[in-house]
Amino acid sequence: MAAPATRVTAPSNGAVIRALDVTKTYPPAVAALTRVSLTVHPGEFVAVLGPSGAGKTTLFRCLTGLTRPDTGSILVNGTDIDRVRGRALGRARHGVALIFQQFNLIRRLTAVENVLVGRLAQAPTWRVVIRRFARADRQLALRCLDTVGLLDRAWARADRLSGGQQQRVAIARALAQEATVILADEPVASLDPESAATVLESLRSVAATGVAVVASLHQVHLARAYADRIVALRAGTIVQDAPATQIDARTLEQIYDRNGEPTEGAERP
């Protein structure tokens, strides 16, 4: 049985994400997150920086309810994502769109059909089965592609698009979900510098429309160039949470072992 839906309308002061003292320890005793607190407001573009193993992925998993923290609370759009189950959890997740490093598009479908994945939850099942979405949904999907500058590739198959274009389709898919939060776990890690720039440009313009964007990045210069705010994680704790313009070289040395670049040897699969 699913637990009753507990809708907690906490004093979130307009914040779309409010994580308080989140701690997560993996057995036997790996502290992935230690008393992490993070508040994100609509329209903010927050970059999460940190070497591999700093807890970035665990933080993202906690924010989507995929991993349950040991202590602390996480409010997403006012719902305590740690307390809800079943359909209520589905609804809460629908408010959070995910963007993956590997794009995860359905390769044999067109760009616009991939964007329509963002409408799956609302569309009637029969429409999904016969692949005929309502006009309003189709128009919304095209508008989302237009927003990321890919309207001219709308009817191209996903596997015919470049990596950067595929990631922009993934952003359009997240937009079509009409989520208030977009979480992007290393969205540009598998892209060339030029594509990475267009993708981050798209994410920034999305944030400008009022969507909160939280993206984990590996490159410090990209975070400084595109994000409003930089949250630096190291060994499961936030060592810095400041506007991007105020992050200085000394702080970056604190995050990474050397020169503001992640240590190669620390990479984990």
Add this chain to the structure above:
Amino acid sequence: MSSAVLGSPRDYPEPVTSWLSASRLRFALILLALAAFYSASWHLARVEPGKLMTGLPKMASWAAKAWPPATDELPVLLQRTAETVAMAAIGTTAAAILAIPLCVLAARNVTPSMALYYPARWFLNALRGVDSFVFALLFVAAVGLGPFAGVLGIALHTWGSTAKLWAEAIENIPPGPIEAAAATGASRLKVVAYALYPDVAPSMVSVGLFWWEFNVRASTVLGVVGAGGIGQELKNSMDLLLFPRLFTIIALILVTVTVIDHTSEWLRRRLE
């Protein structure tokens, strides 16, 4: 390569290996076991090359008697061939329709519950384990002589085989797009219908075509157990030693199978 790159040579230690190592001993044991297996099989299969030496001339004389092939019954034989192709088509299609729900249950990554996964797998393995020939034999007894028994036999065996191959195709698709679709909060049915289906459809059609092609070949012999089609004519001709007629039948089977093989192969290639 200059020694400046490699550095100066020195004596590197290597692991000590004896001539009679454990792995060599194991290899010898495997060879011995294989030799025992084949010698037992040779006796059980009663392989007697001498019999082949006396039998071959007999076959050669049949072949000589078979020329010229009988063409007077060609219309009947063509109808029987069409019956065989139709048996395979109906049986395979029925199997494919029945396999759709079963392959979802039997695919580990999309099954609604492991409590359905295992029974589905056992059921499919049971269907697969019994050949369509054996099924047809049972159905001839149940529904009488004729192609319908063949259709049922083909359908049951192909149901198990197709659903299993389809389930494996589903299990082999990349999990990312499915996860991405599920993460939007969409139901399992929607995810399967929208995100999974386009990825597996080509391999599903390819598997279906393969089984149709396979079943055309298989159903040529179903007539032997009384399940209709060209196989029945084949058995009759053999029983009555009508070699010219037999020649025509075998030629018809060869032509049909070749045409179907090429059509199916061409269709499968077009699926990319």
